[in-house]
Amino acid sequence: METPIRIGIVGYGNLGKGVEYAIRQNKDMELVAVFTRRDPSTIQASVPAVDIRDAHTYTDRIDVMILCGGSATDLPEQGPQLVELFHTVDSFDTHARIPEYFDSVNHVAEASGHIGVISTGWDPGLFSLNRLLFQSILPEGNEYTFWGRGVSQGHSDAIRRIEGVKHGVQYTIPSEEAVAQVRRGDNPTLTTRDKHLRECFVVAEEGADQARIEEEIKTMPNYFADYNTIVHFISEEELREKHSEMPHGGLVFRSGVTGEGTKQIMEFGLNLGSNPEFTSSVLVAYARAAFRLAQKGEKGARTVFDIPFGLLSPKSAAELRKKLL
């Protein structure tokens, strides 16, 4: 066994904890420390927690920093800062700002001689990879993306703002009928209402008018009015027991043609028990790739589009050809 790849985690929320779990499944990696903006003494991790301002003292002890902060404010600042000192991987997911973020990480990484892998995860990430693969192979065709079954934070928040609602969780669910149409090559034109259902589990305050709450949810513009929405009223206990996980997933299809109108359908799907834990597992595989790119002497920002799958695996290229091709 070679020396393990030494990993640091920046930010110890759901994503950071998922990375800690994922590293245990990868024998060629070792978690060294968790870096935080909080008081390190309040962090309960399997490795030392360190003030993020002291990260620079770890440059000879950590190979790759996995950045687990948010895309709104954390990553735009931390990405360029940390790629000055380490190879980095992150899940920056503000689609519209990716080119700008790429440039800012690339600028520093080129100068510091590090690799900065940005915007991994599943969307952006694996879904993007599949859309690219699908359209490269089937240039003539239609693309379909379905989301879920999964919790939408924005929609759950919208329910909770309604008067008389104590708690609420909303699941986005792909329409089985729409998915079946795409799968069999019907090439349907699908409206918003056709593609997804919205299912809400609501805890009402005592004495609240449930009929009025249901009506307010179902007619809420932007969030629910354009969808078929199902509302269930449940107890607080049931909500806590059955609806506190963070499942998600989705399906990407390309329904294309080759030759003289031959139908060809490609599909990629995820059914995730935990959205953050899965994203963490993707981050960890790309941390390995970052390390290997650096070993080859490469530097600069990279995305999933730039990285061959062979670098994601702990196996050698010869072993992969022999056993997996």
Added chain:
Amino acid sequence: METPIRIGIVGYGNLGKGVEYAIRQNKDMELVAVFTRRDPSTIQASVPAVDIRDAHTYTDRIDVMILCGGSATDLPEQGPQLVELFHTVDSFDTHARIPEYFDSVNHVAEASGHIGVISTGWDPGLFSLNRLLFQSILPEGNEYTFWGRGVSQGHSDAIRRIEGVKHGVQYTIPSEEAVAQVRRGDNPTLTTRDKHLRECFVVAEEGADQARIEEEIKTMPNYFADYNTIVHFISEEELREKHSEMPHGGLVFRSGVTGEGTKQIMEFGLNLGSNPEFTSSVLVAYARAAFRLAQKGEKGARTVFDIPFGLLSPKSAAELRKKLL
């Protein structure tokens, strides 16, 4: 628009014709000629047909040769021969001999300064890529592969060898129940019989004993005895009308765990109206990648594991980041 990538096709069977079609869907490519071992005057293609022995006269007119011969005898000979003169792409699919074939192409390609992409298509190819991706992200889990719905040439041939059978086509069909179990995360242990059905369409000779034929099919060792097999007797006309296409496809799953037993399921699926046309479309996308790798000064043999998806697309890296990530 830049100068198109100039393509040659070696071997003008189903796969070669599929490549000819696929190139029409890719504006950055141009088909220059078809190379054959047959008498070129018997070939009806949209470009000149040329004796394969004259391929060396095309080195300044063709960038990438797409090798459309068979894996048993054509490619082991043609792969090394042609990568001496051109960048090449092929769909070598004898899994057990891939390491040896890789070495023989690599040896010549390194010396001649060309890129030789071997073993593309969907299996080996896209299925291999997904198995690699899935196990790199979810190291703990089970992998499932289902085949079909598609024609199995070997099983169709086996039917035709039975006395009293005039024609026959066999479809391998994934069991819907088994697929559903995997999709919902049951992690089933599946026997051969559980995973696939075999459906046979048989044209019997006049006066032949259909009950005996059906029994012989269903009890045939290796081919059918371990499966649930359905046999239909149909007319020659019906066989010709409804069963002369070459559909295929399949599903690759990984049912894994993260964290403390959280279920995570990844899935990749193909539903192909024409197996050879789809394989051709994959070959053409990898021809683009071969050309781009060569432009970067790389040489030697490559597999799908070594090639970033970004190189498969005619779009630039910046455009891909902006529009697809």
